[in-house]
Amino acid sequence: MSLKRNILDLRRRKKEAQQGGGEAAIGKQVAMGKKTARERIKAILDENSFHEYDLFVEHTGKDFDMEKKVLHGDGVIIGTGTMYNQPVCIYAQDFTVAGGSLGLMHARKITKIMDHALKMRVPIIGINDSGGARIQEGVNSLAGYGEIFYRNTEASGVIPQLSVILGPCAGGAVYSPALTDFVFVVENISKMFITGPSVIKTVLGEEISMEELGGALVHSEITGNAHFYALSEDECFEQIKKLISFIPWNNTQKALRFPTQAPTFPTSIEDIVPSDPHYPYDIRDIIKAISDSSDFFEVMELFARNIVIGFGRIAGNTVGFVANQPMYLAGVLDCDSSDKAARFVRYCDAFNIPIVTLEDMPGYLPGVDQEHAGVIRHGAKLLYAYSEATVPKVTVIIRKAYGGGYIAMNSRHLGADFVYAWPTAEIAVMGPEGAANIVFRKEIDEAENPAEMRKQKVQEYKDKFANPFVAASKGYIDEVIEPLETRARLIHSLEISEHKVDKRPAKKHGVPPF
Amino acid sequence: MEDNRPKYEVFVVNTAQYYTLLTKKYGMRKKWQPADLNEIRSFIPGTILEVYVKPGQEVHAGDKLLKYEAMKMQTILEMPFAGTVKEVLIAEGDKVRKDQLMIQLEELAE
Numbered sequence: 001m002s003l004k005r006n007i008l009d010l011r012r013r014k015k016e017a018q019q020g021g022g023e024a025a026i027g028k029q030v031a032m033g034k035k036t037a038r039e040r041i042k043a044i045l046d047e048n049s050f051h052e053y054d055l056f057v058e059h060t061g062k063d064f065d066m067e068k069k070v071l072h073g074d075g076v077i078i079g080t081g082t083m084y085n086q087p088v089c090i091y092a093q094d095f096t097v098a099g100g101s102l103g104l105m106h107a108r109k110i111t112k113i114m115d116h117a118l119k120m121r122v123p124i125i126g127i128n129d130s131g132g133a134r135i136q137e138g139v140n141s142l143a144g145y146g147e148i149f150y151r152n153t154e155a156s157g158v159i160p161q162l163s164v165i166l167g168p169c170a171g172g173a174v175y176s177p178a179l180t181d182f183v184f185v186v187e188n189i190s191k192m193f194i195t196g197p198s199v200i201k202t203v204l205g206e207e208i209s210m211e212e213l214g215g216a217l218v219h220s221e222i223t224g225n226a227h228f229y230a231l232s233e234d235e236c237f238e239q240i241k242k243l244i245s246f247i248p249w250n251n252t253q254k255a256l257r258f259p260t261q262a263p264t265f266p267t268s269i270e271d272i273v274p275s276d277p278h279y280p281y282d283i284r285d286i287i288k289a290i291s292d293s294s295d296f297f298e299v300m301e302l303f304a305r306n307i308v309i310g311f312g313r314i315a316g317n318t319v320g321f322v323a324n325q326p327m328y329l330a331g332v333l334d335c336d337s338s339d340k341a342a343r344f345v346r347y348c349d350a351f352n353i354p355i356v357t358l359e360d361m362p363g364y365l366p367g368v369d370q371e372h373a374g375v376i377r378h379g380a381k382l383l384y385a386y387s388e389a390t391v392p393k394v395t396v397i398i399r400k401a402y403g404g405g406y407i408a409m410n411s412r413h414l415g416a417d418f419v420y421a422w423p424t425a426e427i428a429v430m431g432p433e434g435a436a437n438i439v440f441r442k443e444i445d446e447a448e449n450p451a452e453m454r455k456q457k458v459q460e461y462k463d464k465f466a467n468p469f470v471a472a473s474k475g476y477i478d479e480v481i482e483p484l485e486t487r488a489r490l491i492h493s494l495e496i497s498e499h500k501v502d503k504r505p506a507k508k509h510g511v512p513p514f
Numbered sequence: 515m516e517d518n519r520p521k522y523e524v525f526v527v528n529t530a531q532y533y534t535l536l537t538k539k540y541g542m543r544k545k546w547q548p549a550d551l552n553e554i555r556s557f558i559p560g561t562i563l564e565v566y567v568k569p570g571q572e573v574h575a576g577d578k579l580l581k582y583e584a585m586k587m588q589t590i591l592e593m594p595f596a597g598t599v600k601e602v603l604i605a606e607g608d609k610v611r612k613d614q615l616m617i618q619l620e621e622l623a624e
Contacts, residue, residue, distance in 0.1 A: 203559070204559035204560075204609070204611065204612075205559070205609040205610075205611065206559070206611065221537075221538055221539065222538070222539055222542075278530065278531060278532050278533060279532075279533050280522060280532070280533055280534050280535070304537075304539075305535075305537050306537070326532070326534060327534060327535055328534060328535050328536070328537055329525060329534055329535075329536065329537060329540060330525045330527055330532035330534040331534075332527055336539070362527040362528065362530060362532060363527055363528055365527070366527065366528065367543075368546035369543045369544070369545075369546060372546070402528075430528055431527070431528055431529070431530040432530075433528070433529045433530045434528040434529045434530065437529060
């Protein structure tokens with residue numbers, strides 16, 4: 001007896017379920033400039049590598065006439081596939097099915113693939129496009145969210161977790177992305193908020209558009225919730241592929257190794273930095289001048305621009321760069337930049353990625369707003385993250401390393417393995433102007449011409465302390481190097497750190513100043 | 515390098531002047547101002563349910579000023595000290611923003 005009939009029946013059922021919300025709903029999705037959930041998965045994974053599970057899962061809602069409704073796949077697609085021929089897990093909410101709303105079975109599908117990813121120690125990519133909780137399923141929806149958050153936390157630091165926001169992601173739903181490692185957003189498509197514009201208007205009388213409240217740019221520039229900002233879904237998918245190429249598959253592995261490539265940055269590293277410490281330059285030029293192929297993949301480019309974080313490769317191996325950016329706010333440390341850098345350092349540490357720190361900063365941002373915003377506890381996050389990190393840690397001091405910032409930027413004192421300084425480095429308790437005012441206050445006040453005396457004393461302090469040699473004489477920096485030597489020194493430092501063992505006292509976990 | 519100077523802002527950190535760009539968020543920050551005790555301001559967005567005082571009225575510590583609803587909770591605001599009501603800038607049923615001036619008190623005579 002032939003199986004033909006059964007096979008044809010299966011094909012018919014699959015075809016119907018794969019339609020999601022049907023033609024009309026798909027038309028609406030496309031009209032909004034969005035791809036369908038299935039298209040998105042295909043665009044991210046290696047060609048023809050996607051395998052779906054739970055296509056025939058049905059929702060269990062019984063109230064409000066829900067039992068009469070068919071929701072194909074319960075509004076979410078889950079499965080496995082490959083990227084760079086390595087396995088990954090993926091899920092995508094399907095907005096065409098009941099607005100991608102999250103009910104119990106929808107959540108069960110997501111937690112199933114999350115459990116699988118964690119057990120198999122492979123990355124998980126979640127594509128969010130959902131109206132939120134399925135109100136008709138009541139507390140079951142909330143349970144579903146909670147079970148996702150629990151798994152996000154369990155998997156944190158074990159497997160890479162990527163969240164791609166390609167539609168609304170509101171209310172409780174926002175917390176899964178917030179718990180994951182990297183959040184991708186797309187202009188005009190991503191919307192994230194706890195409370196939407198309509199509620200805000202009714203309750204508070206404040207009128208604001210969705211885009212202004214929780215659009216892609218807001219989360220990239222103001223809130224710091226998003227890590228990668230793209231103008232189109234296609235650009236976003238390229239960013240995902242690029243990120244995946246830089247990070248290891250789980251916390252017991254190292255990132256993929258590539259052949260060593262020389263930097264291609266056109267400007268000599270000696271010609272990037274102005275010698276006057278009061279003038280800016282783009283620190284990313286230095287990163288490019290020392291990275292393989294001058295390829296630097298920046299993370300959180302638009303948020304807290306006074307610090308730059310991101311991935312590059314040195315001699316074929318991934319490193320995480322943390323660098324003060326004199327181009328913005330003179331490269332000061334503040335609440336946001338400390339927070340941004342601290343989380344990145346912890347990411348690198350969790351996933352065996354060595355950290356290269358480039359330092360040029362005049363200190364912490366002064367101001368009532370900073371103090372009241374908690375610059376003490378935010379700043380402490382960075383100290384904590386660097387001190388805690390046991391991956392290889394190398395610092396290059398380019399110019400200014402003043403005060404608390406000198407300590408915070410992966411100093412010897414926080415456990416740096418190698419600290420180098422350019423001859424332009426100024427390692428001091430504060431800038432010469434401030435220091436002279438305090439140290440020589442009496443001489444300046446009593447001088448016939450205080451302005452002239454101040455100038456003289458500032459110069460005196462500069463000559464004595466605004467250099468790397470005082471710190472070098474105490475062994476706080478290991479070597480003063482020429483800018484052109486930087487890349488070779490980094491290659492060597494990372495090579496001999498490859499088998500680094502840095503044991504810390506056993507503990508359940510620390511209590512960082514979250 | 516010289517050519518780049520005009521577009522940079524002067525930014526002071528610990529008495530030293532740096533040339534740099536500012537960020538959008540930095541531009542959005544609010545300048546801190548000391549609180550004026552004679553200004554009764556909303557501390558959370560909400561709705562005015564009842565107003566108990568009129569302009570010119572003398573009030574004592576503990577006197578009710580207004581009843582306020584925010585996040586489904588009703589709160590009665592009371593005078594923290596004695597004074598005179600100068601102006602009432604809200605009415606029953608008004609929706610108020612955070613930090614909106616609701617009642618202005620007379621300057622306290624020393």
